[in-house]
Amino acid sequence: MDIYSELRELALASRLKRLSETMMGEAEALYQDLGIDFRPRWFLLFYILGRRTRMGIVDLAGLLGMTHPAVKKIADEMLKAGIIMEEKDPADDRRRLLTLSPQGHQVLPRLLPVWEEIRGSVRDLLAEARVDLIRDLEQVEATFAQRSVIHRTRERLGLPVRDRLEIVDYRPAYKKHFKSLNEEWLTKDFVIEEHDAKILNNPNRTILNRGGFILFALLDGEVAGTCAMVRYKGDVFELCKMAVAPNARRKGIGRALAQAAVERACREGAREIFLQTSPLLKPALRLYRKMGFKKQARYPLPRPDYGRDSLTLRLELAC
The missing domain is CATH 1.10.10.10 (Winged helix-like DNA-binding domain superfamily/Winged helix DNA-binding domain)
Known part of the structure; x- marks a missing residue:
């Protein structure tokens, strides 16, 4: 047969x-x-x-x-x-x-x-x-x-048809979503630390004005996820504050955001990208490893250490 x-x-x-x-x-x-x-x-x-x-x-x-x-x-x-x-x-x-x-x-x-x-x-x-x-x-x-x-x-099946996922740049109207989406996962498993609050309360000063960028995922026109790239030393970037709404998970939104962020960083001259993630966030860790991020012994960028346990990952780019 x-x-x-x-x-x-x-x-x-x-x-x-x-x-x-x-x-x-x-x-x-x-x-x-x-x-x-x-x-x-x-x-x-x-x-x-x-x-x-x-x-x-x-x-x-x-x-x-x-x-x-x-x-x-x-x-x-x-x-x-x-x-x-x-x-x-x-x-x-x-x-x-x-x-x-x-x-x-x-x-x-x-x-x-x-x-x-x-x-x-x-x-x-x-x-x-x-x-x-x-x-x-x-x-x-x-x-x-x-x-x-x-x-x-x-x-x-009579189910609503999803529009294509759209990745867009930061707009002032999306600032509240950048904060609320990240606060959701932070308060669920951790606490919002001082460095978190500085970024979430003032993304213009901490990210955008330093040459970085913030992306948002729109699903059916609604904000469903976000992530940020902070620029350091010209060609070194940090991927941070990745968050997807609970009701929009398992739809590939995190992967789409991360890929769009990496490609945008490439276009802007990035040679390497660092990030910190908790070992408790296993889906995120699997995603980063599939994208080619490798574990590092220490975090090389000048920034405060988080109180929560974190792993340092690095992605070397050949854009």
Whole structure:
């Protein structure tokens, strides 16, 4: 019994993933047979850098429609393998750009004819199957962008349809939400300390006027979350005061806020981001680790220590 044929539309995502993983596995075996040290998951980044010379991670993420952490993870693998390298941006020496390394330039001519043969083989496969899968897939993606599967399912179930999540900059009208959202989680598990109060009561002086920024997540037009980035020493930032409304949790809002904050910091020349979080806040800790933050022995920024137990995390950027 083929469970995928039985489930049909219900298993569409799983079936597409199975096909993708099978094709990726075959490609990896092909590279090995040809003696080329290359991984299929590197293909898109490598191809783009081979054509565009140099790009930052934020720009690559936008071009590929991927998250910053996902692109950074792949880029880190490629840097470790030595096929790409980092260079300073001539327009801003705080910013790092990715480019092919000398090793990458040696590999590229070997890969180009292989890719053309793979392209021809895919065309042969689709012609033999008598489908125009590329055209149909483009149409499915465009239709999905207008009304997704879950959007349609919510309509069928009679549930309210969620608007797309929107991340926006600080506005004076949102100041009260910055304070109330953070007070909610602070008073639930901890106490509001002096340093907390200074930030929450005067975000203009403590964050915005120092070159930092505050973001808000709007869900159905209502403020559902917030986070802040404080700037230190030009290219060092601190991620702080991340909060999501209790009734809006488990919807990916924290991840969307954190990713938007990291990408914004990249655009503003950040080289590293620090944060402090309590070991009691396990969902937040999992999120930060998935984004690439690493534990540090001490907090290096000039600021008062909190009375509550805290872990120090650091994210090194290659924007």
